[in-house]
Structures are given as C-alpha cells and as structure tokens.
Amino acid sequence: MDNTREARVIRVEAKVCLVEADGERFLATPRGQLFEGLAGTKNPVAVGDRVRVSLHGDPVAIEEVLPRSNHLSRVASSHDPREQVLVANVDQLVLVGSLSRPGFSSNRTDRILAACAWHEIPAVLVLNKTDLARDGDLDAIRDTYAAAQVRVLPTCATEGHGLEALADTLKDKVTVLYGASGAGKSTLLNALQPGLNLKVGKTSKYWKSGKHTTTFSELHALDMGGFVIDTPGVRVFRLHDISRAALPDLFPEFSAFESNCRYQDCSHNHEPGCAVWDAVDSGALPPTRYASYLELLEEIDPDAAPPLPDAPAPDAQENG
Numbered sequence: 001m002d003n004t005r006e007a008r009v010i011r012v013e014a015k016v017c018l019v020e021a022d023g024e025r026f027l028a029t030p031r032g033q034l035f036e037g038l039a040g041t042k043n044p045v046a047v048g049d050r051v052r053v054s055l056h057g058d059p060v061a062i063e064e065v066l067p068r069s070n071h072l073s074r075v076a077s078s079h080d081p082r083e084q085v086l087v088a089n090v091d092q093l094v095l096v097g098s099l100s101r102p103g104f105s106s107n108r109t110d111r112i113l114a115a116c117a118w119h120e121i122p123a124v125l126v127l128n129k130t131d132l133a134r135d136g137d138l139d140a141i142r143d144t145y146a147a148a149q150v151r152v153l154p155t156c157a158t159e160g161h162g163l164e165a166l167a168d169t170l171k172d173k174v175t176v177l178y179g180a181s182g183a184g185k186s187t188l189l190n191a192l193q194p195g196l197n198l199k200v201g202k203t204s205k206y207w208k209s210g211k212h213t214t215t216f217s218e219l220h221a222l223d224m225g226g227f228v229i230d231t232p233g234v235r236v237f238r239l240h241d242i243s244r245a246a247l248p249d250l251f252p253e254f255s256a257f258e259s260n261c262r263y264q265d266c267s268h269n270h271e272p273g274c275a276v277w278d279a280v281d282s283g284a285l286p287p288t289r290y291a292s293y294l295e296l297l298e299e300i301d302p303d304a305a306p307p308l309p310d311a312p313a314p315d316a317q318e319n320g
C-alpha cells in the first residue's frame with residue numbers, strides 16, 4: 001500500500017517544514033538523502049515546493065521533492081557560495097520597494113529583477129510608501145523601470161492607495177513578495193486580507209537597525225483566490241551561477257542599443273565604440289541601471305577589464 005502523500009511546503013524553518021496536504025497541515029522533516037547529491041545547493045526544500053511525504057513517523061518525512069516549474073535562488077551568503085533556493089513553483093514575483101524609510105535601492109532592485117529574468121519569473125515592481133516620497137522620485141523611478149519593461153505599481157499600504165491594482169495582480173496566482181526589510185510587504189498583505197494578521201515592524205526607526213520583522217518565508221492562501229509568499233527582508237542579493245554572456249540579456253533595455261556596439265561580443269564596460277555606454281552618457285539609458293550591470297559583471301568576472309575612467313556616475317536614485 002502506498003503510504004505517501006503529495007504535499008505543498010508552506011514554511012521552512014531550520015530543520016523542519018510545515019506542509020499541507022488535502023487541507024491538513026503538519027510538520028515534516030526532509031530525509032537525510034535529500035541533502036546528499038545537492039552539489040552546490042544549500043537547501044533541498046523551499047517554500048512552494050511540491051513534495052512526497054511518508055506518513056509514518058513523527059515528524060513525518062519528506063521523501064522526495066517533485067520537479068519544479070521554476071525556482072528563485074541566490075548565493076547563500078558572503079561566507080557560503082552555495083545556491084540558496086528561496087522559493088519554488090511561483091507564477092510571479094512582486095518586488096516591494098519603498099520610496100522612503102527605507103529609501104529605494106536601485107542596486108538591490110536591479111539584482112532581484114536580473115535574477116527573475118534569469119529564472120524566467122515575471123516580475124512586478126511595487127513602489128510603496130508614496131505618502132513619504134519626495135516630489136519627482138516616483139516618476140523618475142517609474143520611468144527607469146518602464147524602460148526596463150517592468151510594470152510598476154505605486155502603493156501606500158497605510159492609506160490604502162493602489163491596493164486594488166495589487167489585488168488584481170495577485171488574484172488566482174502564486175506570488176512571492178520580496179524586497180527590503182521595512183518596505184511594507186507584510187503591511188500590504190494585511191491591508192489586502194486583514195485576517196492574515198501578519199506581524200509588521202512597529203517602531204518608526206527600526207529599519208535603521210536592520211531588524212527583520214518577518215523571519216521565515218510563508219505561503220498564505222488569499223480569500224480572493226491565489227497564494228502569496230511573504231518573505232523576510234533581503235539585504236544583500238548576490239546572483240548565483242549566471243554566465244557573463246547572459247548578463248546583458250537580463251537588462252532588456254540595453255538591447256535597443258547593443259546592436260550598434262563596435263564589437264559583437266561587447267561587454268559594455270571598456271570597449272571602444274560601445275553604444276550602451278554612449279546611451280548612458282547621452283541620458284538615453286539610466287546610469288543606475290548601468291551601474292548595477294557593471295557591478296554584477298565585476299562579480300561574475302572579477303578579471304574583466306575595468307570600466308573606462310570617465311564612465312558615467314551611478315548614484316542618482318540611490319537614497320538608501
């Protein structure tokens with residue numbers, strides 16, 4: 001008799017996972033053999049995974065992770081170069097940025113968008129805390145990401161602005177909410193579905209201490225249909241295992257220019273006759289995106305030639 005059941009992973013803690021099968025929730029532990037043969041990956045199971053569990057034993061054992069439709073990963077940490085799988089089997093990622101407190105980080109945003117492009121996960125950018133934004137900030141950021149072919153949704157979670165558009169985006173989909181600590185991910189979810197009662201950061205200055213309010217990723221069912229994974233705030237996002245050749249494709253707005261680069265395999269960081277560089281110089285491409293690109297290129301290939309000394313300065317839009 002088959003004593004196994006298919007389940008969905010709702011939350012992953014240090015040693016144990018919360019899983020759900022046929023509406024029933026229980027704790028389950030991954031079998032030791034799932035940790036073998038992981039090669040360069042840190043964790044065998046991620047939130048959103050479909051797994052096969054055997055019902056003997058307490059806690060129940062996760063025997064197998066079923067094939068994923070996709071996953072999002074990054075480098076585990078500055079001390080651990082392995083891949084960390086953040087979530088699996090999602091329809092989209094909603095990247096929550098804050099316009100102020102904490103300030104918008106184009107660098108972090110661009111890293112996460114590049115990872116989504118690499119893993120072929122559609123991404124939407126929420127710009128939260130419109131009530132705290134300085135004049136012009138929202139428009140500038142919106143223009144930058146419209147050019148990068150990313151849909152932008154401005155919201156104010158505390159005053160309820162933009163929530164309908166966000167609800168339409170989440171309805172009937174599996175979405176991961178991702179972004180800086182304190183950007184307002186849990187507040188947005190609570191506003192969309194008050195019964196969730198997610199813990200949100202309390203003190204007005206807490207983002208400066210870097211404290212995370214949400215500490216584990218967890219999948220929640222939405223009453224309107226769909227699921228959303230609330231995640232702990234991300235500070236550093238390093239891309240895992242992306243080839244140098246693929247990197248320019250992760251910045252889609254470069255493609256209108258790069259066919260005019262003098263060299264076909266131009267890396268856009270030092271070559272003469274680089275049309276991407278010219279576009280940044282003339283203001284046709286935003287310097288923040290180019291700066292993010294150069295930083296990622298350097299991480300992937302530290303031996304690449306350095307950028308030209310008069311490369312455009314990167315720091316507009318970087319206020320946090």
Ligand SMILES: Nc1nc2c(ncn2[C@@H]2O[C@H](COP(=O)(O)OP(=O)(O)OP(=O)(O)O)[C@@H](O)[C@H]2O)c(=O)[nH]1
Nearest residue numbers: 129156157182183184185186187200201213214233
């Ligand atoms: N002024 C203003 N404050 C907001 C808004 N949205 C959220 N906040 C506040 O921002 C703080 C952080 O919100 P959280 O929802 O805990 O942020 P989070 O992204 O879930 O943070 P982590 O769980 O640490 O990743 C809370 O004090 C919220 O009340 C907004 O639109 N405007």
Ligand SMILES: [Mg+2]
Nearest residue numbers: 185186213214
């Ligand atoms: Mg949170």
Ligand SMILES: [Zn+2]
Nearest residue numbers: 261266268274
């Ligand atoms: Zn070029």
